[in-house]
Amino acid sequence: MTRFDPDLVFFEPKALEYPVGDALYRRLKKTGIPIKVTPSHNRVTGIPGDTPAKAYANAKRTLVVGVKRTMKLDTSKPSADYALPVSTGCPGHCHYCYLQTTMGKKPYVRVYVNIDEILDNAQKYIEERAPELTTFEAACTSDPIAVEHLTGNLKRMIEFMGRQERAKLRFVTKYDDVDHLLDAAHNGNTRFRFSINSRYVIKNFEPGVSAFDSRIEAAGKVAKAGYPLGFIVAPLIIYEGWEDGYAELFERMSRELIPEAKQDLTFELIQHRFTAAAKRIILQNYPATKLEMEEEKRKYKYGKYGRGKWVYQGSDADRLNLHLRGLIEEYFPASKIEYFT
Numbered sequence: 001m002t003r004f005d006p007d008l009v010f011f012e013p014k015a016l017e018y019p020v021g022d023a024l025y026r027r028l029k030k031t032g033i034p035i036k037v038t039p040s041h042n043r044v045t046g047i048p049g050d051t052p053a054k055a056y057a058n059a060k061r062t063l064v065v066g067v068k069r070t071m072k073l074d075t076s077k078p079s080a081d082y083a084l085p086v087s088t089g090c091p092g093h094c095h096y097c098y099l100q101t102t103m104g105k106k107p108y109v110r111v112y113v114n115i116d117e118i119l120d121n122a123q124k125y126i127e128e129r130a131p132e133l134t135t136f137e138a139a140c141t142s143d144p145i146a147v148e149h150l151t152g153n154l155k156r157m158i159e160f161m162g163r164q165e166r167a168k169l170r171f172v173t174k175y176d177d178v179d180h181l182l183d184a185a186h187n188g189n190t191r192f193r194f195s196i197n198s199r200y201v202i203k204n205f206e207p208g209v210s211a212f213d214s215r216i217e218a219a220g221k222v223a224k225a226g227y228p229l230g231f232i233v234a235p236l237i238i239y240e241g242w243e244d245g246y247a248e249l250f251e252r253m254s255r256e257l258i259p260e261a262k263q264d265l266t267f268e269l270i271q272h273r274f275t276a277a278a279k280r281i282i283l284q285n286y287p288a289t290k291l292e293m294e295e296e297k298r299k300y301k302y303g304k305y306g307r308g309k310w311v312y313q314g315s316d317a318d319r320l321n322l323h324l325r326g327l328i329e330e331y332f333p334a335s336k337i338e339y340f341t
């Protein structure tokens, strides 16, 4: 099982006034991990590292425990109506990770302890929109399972959604540490998604997160616990032997999942893309990466606000799309493909 144990921890003093913060402090104190005080979880200073790559790696080994003050929720279209974060950052080291650009100067792993206030606030949003359904995404700025053993916040959120008539939750993970969520009273209101990939992509580009087999086994357990299940297959990468790599993935998933889970299964398919800014940061954080980011092999796709991304050229994108759709049709004919992008 893959679990994050920080090398260094920062606490906001206010975090100790909440049961989750107090319990976490007592637990960490016993382990001997150095604990420091930070006046704000937004401005953490003193994480060591004499090169950008080392500072980045050390930040990912650093836990920051704070109180979430901003209660205005960001929208999270098209995945959900609102983002509902209880943590930010991630101890994983996926070379292509979008958090490298979106989290900018805050690559450390941060957890919020005021979960009751966060859920009370979500309740207000649900009530304001009633009788319409409100959907929340818990993984916009983090992998929530990576820190669940520290706070238990995700389970509280799943059970909160389980009690709602007009709300749904979804999140995505690359971690296999799911046992403690199997008995949660989810009431079918949480879609548990795994981000998954071929063995080659996981081995070469996803250090620090759970391995190919254990991730699929975790999905099997989640399916048996009756959660609606989904897979984000991303980033889809073309490499020598990619067709066989993705075929192995689907065959393995099909063997692991119980028949009931295959009836209500979603797939999101996302081809690898990069921006100029992301390429620069990725090469700084992971100078030896084998991730292919050659503009001449790609097509520039303009975004809504002018800034675009490098995606695969039309014929390559078509090959990926067709191959993946063929595999889904073969192994999971009753599932829903939400999108290929």
Ligand code: SF4
Pocket (backbone or CB within 6 Å): 089, 090, 091, 092, 093, 094, 096, 097, 098, 099, 142, 143, 174, 209
């Ligand atoms: S698991 Fe997700 S959030 Fe964590 S490093 Fe990998 S891509 Fe980023």
